[in-house]
Amino acid sequence: MIEVEHLTKRYGGQLAVDDVSFTCEPGTVTGFLGPNGAGKSTTMRMICGLTPPTSGGATVDGVPYRRLGNPGRKVGVLLDASAQHAGRTGREILALAAITMGLDTARIPERLAKVGLDKTAARRRLRGYSLGMRQRLGLAYAMLGDPAVLILDEPANGLDPEGIFWMRGLLRGFADRGGTVLLSSHLLREVEAVADRLVVIGNGRILVQGGKDQLLGEAGTLVRAADPAELDSLLQSMGITGSRSADGSMLVPSDPQTIGKAAAAAGVVLLELRPAGAGGLEEMFLRLTGNGHGDSKLEEVTR
């Protein structure tokens, strides 16, 4: 379990992280989403004791990271896949980590294989690794001590589509066995398939957080009419403001039943009517994060 309470980080006059609170429960994957510079890495670094917070705090299983004994056995961390000695081989990097944690190095070949790094890759120096290979090694490194908690900053960076699919399976399996995963990304699509909960951050502040299914359910309705002007006046009469997509459909903050009934009563012919789901969530994500601090209406959905 990861508990983050009122974490705040100020760099000079800039608030990089502003009063951020959330919890990651065992058995779940939490997607930590936000555009570049939103404050994801700074938050994760504070959770891992690498950056001292200006105020607030974070614990893993009730203990601040810096006070965990043998932390690699409790929390697997991947913040920067390139932050290893470039002249060491993949095998050496894992061997040093195993020795530091008091683990048998015999587990290393199996762990390398598990992340898709073969014997040749194991013998290659890190400077010869692609970014995707570094991420794979970083995941093996994070999971080497069999921790119950994983904290991963943009682990999909550099992975090809097959690699992203593989990583999702790995993290889903980890959480399904009771593990806790905090996973950051600047792309909703990247985490949507694996996350149970989403925490969206922009300009250092949490803009929205909640269960993925709930957020998907609240993402609105997609509706397309044979005559868009008729739909516009119907929505106007209902006091609903929608946003129009390039294909002429409207994303409206209402449920399909309400819209369908009103359209039928008004004789407006609909060609499409469905929950907006992931597409709507992505639009909401872009709207929230593209909006600076967001407006005051955009409160936290739920905890």
Ligand SMILES: Nc1ncnc2c1ncn2[C@@H]1O[C@H](COP(=O)(O)OP(=O)(O)OP(=O)(O)O)[C@@H](O)[C@H]1O
């Ligand atoms: N050591 C530092 N000194 C000064 N400012 C910093 C420092 N580290 C981060 N910042 C600033 O804090 C803000 C948040 O940065 P952070 O790296 O946490 O964002 P992020 O969401 O992880 O972005 P990205 O996806 O680009 O990695 C940015 O404006 C960044 O410039």
